[in-house]
Amino acid sequence: MSDALSYRPKPGEIPTTPGVYRFRDDTGRVLYVGKAKNLRARLANYFAPLTSLHERTRRMVTAASSVEWTVVGTEVEALQLEWTWINEFDPPFNVQFKDDKSYPYLAVTLADEAPRALVTRTEGIKGARYFGPYPKVWAVYETIELMLKAFPIRTCNNANYKRAMQSGKPCFASQIGRCFGPCSQKVSIEEHRARVEQFVSFMGSQDRKLINRLTVEMKEAAGEQKYELAGKRRDQVMALTAILEKSAVVLRDTVDIDLFAIEQDELAAAVQLFHVRGGRIRGVRGWMVDKELDVSTGELIDSIMQTAYTGSAVPPREIIVPELPDNAEALELWLAETADRKVRLVAAQRGEKAALLATATQNAKQALLLYKTRRSSDFVARSKALEDIQEALGMPAAPLRMECYDVSHLSGTNIVASMVVFEDGLPRKDDYRRFSIPESTDDTDSIYRTLMRRLAYLAPAGETSIPRETTSGEAPAEEIEQKRKKFRYSPNLLIVDGGQPQVAAAARALADSGVTGIQLCGIAKRLEEIWLPDSDYPVILPRNSDALFVIQRIRDEAHRFAITHQRARRKRDISSILGEIPGLGPARVKVLLQHFGSVARLKAATEESISEVRGIGPQLAGTIHRHLRA
Template identity: 70%
Template sequence: MARTSPDTVPYRPKAGEIPTQPGVYRFRDATGRVLYVGKAQNLRARLSNYFAPLRSLHERTRRMVTTAASVEWTVVGSDVEALQLEYTWIKEFDPPFNVKFRDDKTYPFMAITLADEAPRVIVTRNTRIPGARYFGPYPKIWAVRETIELMVKAFPIRTCSDSSYKKAMQSGRPCFPGQIGRCGGPCSHKVTVEEHRAIVDDFVAFMAGGDNRFVTEVTRKMKEAAAEQRYEAAATYRDQLQALEAVLEKSAVVLSDNLDTDLFGVEHDELAAAVQQFIVRGGRIRGVRAWVVDKELDLTTAELVDSILQAAYDGTTVPPREIIVPELPEDKAELETWLGTRRDKGKVSLRTAQRGEKAALMQTARVNAMNALQLYKTRRSADFVARSQAMTDIQDALGMPDAPLRMECFDVSHLGGTNIVASMVVFEDGLPRKDQYRRFTIAESTDDTDSIHQVVTRRLAYLREGTERSESDSASKKFSYPPNLLVVDGGQPQVQAAARALRESGVEGIFLCGLAKRLEEIWLPDSDFPVILPRGSEALFMLQRLRDEAHRFAIIHQRTRRKRDIASVLGEIPGLGPSRVKRLLTHFGSVSQLRQAKPDAIAAVRGVGPGLAQTVFAHLHPDSAAPVAEPRR
């Protein structure tokens, strides 16, 4: 077994055991269940990221790594093979830590059954009809029916059922839809099978690209018939022309160069992401699709794009030649090759939009995704029944006598032990009360548990009897309302620190718990085992949202203080203007990192020469003699 430090996991393989070839890896738990599937161009380089010190990992990555009991890998011949194997295993094992796609609805499609002797057009939600060509998805089923009604006027193809078609062909009598002019298939006995197939091909060609050549051709035929005084034929062509123009009018032109492209707008936070797909054919939006994505691991936008495209083109949908995404994934070339295998001919190109019509359309998709994400969270939080159930479940799980109508959550944030701040957020009736959020600045602290103890003590001071308060002290009035439940971000050590502050305060009647990030466990004071709420439950969602809101609020306060701190410290140095302060901040990240830098490292920053570097070093180290910076060559 590989030798491991206390700050890593016991199943960590030796670096030399992991190959450097491309491949796919799987993390499993103690029962053998696959928790996560990933691919890598270099397995050793990628897996080493998971076995970094646990404290340096993102909280969700850390939870996955610590939940797992083993890791295994499979070497493949190329990056494209790795992509294909990853896709196959995700479908097979449904790993809980991979991205979860939840389509917010089942969309209706227009389908043409090309595998039939006489293809027909139907409305369907089944995307697995053999040999069918799909168009859409459409937002509403009436939109599909309306489009089909117009299209059949221009391209009269079969609409009757298979049983009606079979009966009509055997009996020699037209099917009923054919008798009333609503079916143009061979079963209407107006066209042959071959002639009908040609009309179907035109139907598909028009829907695939909105081809204006059909409009031009029908217009020409209408004028010729009118000139030859074939008025009935001219009227028929006129009706076809009106139908074609009506279909085109229903989809606005968004790209003037008549391109076929799919465009994906993505908006995400730590917990979830929303995806908006615009399906553009012939420069017009022909379909819109939206997903809500659960994020179990901390993924970048580029990593999300990789998973989104694999789900969007899972074998039932043919990708266009061009796909526009917000960010290009690392395996762009391999993904293009993989997507190309899902087309009959032609390559697939992944691109980003920097300017012009495509960039404007991407911004529209992103705004739609942003609104969808906000709506998803708002609906789940604003659902009175769900909130009531969540508070009831929390009450039962923690053994509280009453439902937690007022919950306060505390989180601590710092940067390497400096700029320590804390936040308090308030939920009443399951909804945030942002007017009662509070920020705390902690001057000195030994660790997070000490910080939690200080902050909870300061908050509870407003609840002690006999505390004098000014009548005009609005903060005191808001603080004086006692919570039913105090939640701290952390596990048993943080809960113990908060419990000690609660005992010392003498305040009674307040329940306390901690929500640990590692496994989303709920810890109670003096409890040897955590309370585990079902994943996906409304109670856990509410506690997660409360904890994440406290984390977000603390981070904002910490960043604000850090920027102010950096600006105040560096702004006092002669010769260091705002632009140079910004460059130093970008290069070193913080004043604490800058204090550790030598003058020659400071001088290496653009616009900061050896002389100014000596000044900066001397200002940050007033009690020590500055070493002489070596001149740059």
């Protein structure tokens, strides 16, 4: 299989030094850019037998017609060159960053003769010091409003400032008390710059020492009966205190870090960046990453670092990440060059930083869920997705009704299956169904049994009787009949969670039930491949396609629905086992489970250890021990 790659270089031709490589197609377009500490070892991974490669990697190497490399001196140089080429060539197989909004910043134009504070979404203003990003623009204006009470600096634009300085007449903002730059004739350029430096210093550190100093000055002025000065200091203290109170205190006052959280699936990742300065969250930024190749979390972090700290963004001394990439040392050196100081990457495992990372990760999970939901809610996108599914699977019409099945169990026990329904690309939750499977040999057998029960409603008249077990509990006859009417709706597309074995089992169920006219496919979670019956090769939908997104979402919904039911059954079973023991009520059952953690551990416990549990005496402990062993 590897002989199919005719452009493969001979092993001796590839150097063993650090470098950057590019895969090109037959038109010369760059498909992928990567870096390596050892080019020969890294490229050897791409030229392994095709059957051993990840599916998306296989697509890349077979689409390419040549590979070239450039040798560099160090890993840091490789990192820099890789990022330069990614920006220059925009390779389709490299991770793609998607940020659907620009974030507002508070910027101070330190390069100006009389620096000013402004709200901007433009990064890279020469000589400017940035603070943020802020989640909302009103938060920036509110911060400026409070800061100007403590440090009145210029806010007018350059045109108004130049006109005022030339005419000697203060600008309009200065006339109404909104700007206190040199054009107001109240301060010199040197005095104004001193105020600006105080402004920047406090925004950068948010140190309470300044508030304490101003408080002392306020009291001294009041003692000397300089009440006007004391009033000014009082207003400054109140403004700065309000700034601090509006920032959530999460860490010690001396902590300045950037914290990255990542939540990902096979095709996309949500990134949350928390800027913590002086122990407070000063800015939050989030964006999405589309993945073409199968990249590890470490490789993803590598790319995210390069994106986050390009332009005006300066990394702090410490950066918290979910895990360290393989080239962490080289990445630290590159970040140190960007920041002009030492930068350390840390994977927080415990403590307050790990707790903050967990909070950021929850935000990333919500962002990924919201991203999927918004894509699914677009009618035009859904319609296009269904048309793409129709074309990819060779269906005669778009799959307006899709059913997806998943099986869940705990070590072969408590086997349940789920059926979820999507109509017009959206979930139809009133048509969802759960199946309890008394016994099964494996997942394929469970799929077969589940579909035989479901397809009985669609079988030709007189061939298969409708099983009673598809409904649970006692319900009025009219309600049962109504449920059965819904259950008779035939899907256009039947999806199972799994690869070739699961699809083969589903196909056998379709054949044995006599039902025709339904398209069948399976989705393999690890590679997101679409498998059809009797096919040796999967259907690969484009990474960013809404078609794959819809299939992925219905698969995830089936998995969620199945595992929720399975856990509920397991909980009921545990409670029923212990509830059968005389003298053991709900309160004591709860105490026992909290103490031992599970029924399995309780079964393995001795009478003596059971009797040590609060509220359980020796006699009751003996009864519990005998009952569970029996």
